[in-house]
Amino acid sequence: MSLILDDVTVRRELGPVISHVSLEVRPGEITVLVGPNGAGKTSLLEGISGIVGSVTGSMTMDGKDLRASSRRRRSMDGLKHVEQGRTIFPNLTVRENIALTSRTKEDLHAALEHFPELEKRMNAPTKLLSGGEQQMVVLARAFASRPRYLLVDEMSLGLAPVIVTRLIPVVARIAESGVGVLLVEQFAHLALRVATTAVVVTSGRMSYNGSAAALLDDESGLRDYYLG
Structure with missing residues (x-):
């Protein structure tokens, strides 16, 4: 029972935006997706929820093939997407x-x-x-x-850090209720503190997929991942 991506590539008009991503979002846990601007994080979430239709690779939600479902069907089945902006x-x-x-x-x-x-x-x-x-x-x-799975894209956009420190624990409590959360967040250190798994993407490629706590503890490593 998970939201699983295997070798997923999302394309837009000019070609691939993010390529060969594999990750798992488990119920009751937060997987945080971090990386510099333009790395393709938003496009990946839009590919998962069905906003962008040009996706290759495997995407399943609790064993069901997402690519065979419309955007509306995915939402009705419990995949909810909080898009950028309010x-x-x-x-x-x-x-x-x-x-x-x-x-x-x-x-x-x-x-x-x-x-x-x-x-x-x-x-x-x-x-x-x-x-x-x-x-x-x-x-x-x-x-x-x-929701069974919640995609949250840059909820901190345009907000003061003090507000973000209020919202991040709420997302953690939502996950604790049994919801699997895939969180894209520019305040990486705040997000890593509540996440189980971290995925770093740089220049459209996945450069790290592992423990959020380990990445948080490795300050220089996190900086290196961001720089590619």
């Missing part, structure tokens, strides 16, 4: 945003347990929230949809 519905309230994916009131309440800050803003239009609060809405909405 994809909110700005004129809807916080409650309405989260309710879009909640099957029951219990789902909504379970999501809010991770974000008590949102309780007092439930009836506010989401466009009036701070950037950090908006990202909380995005994550709460994803969790309310009962």
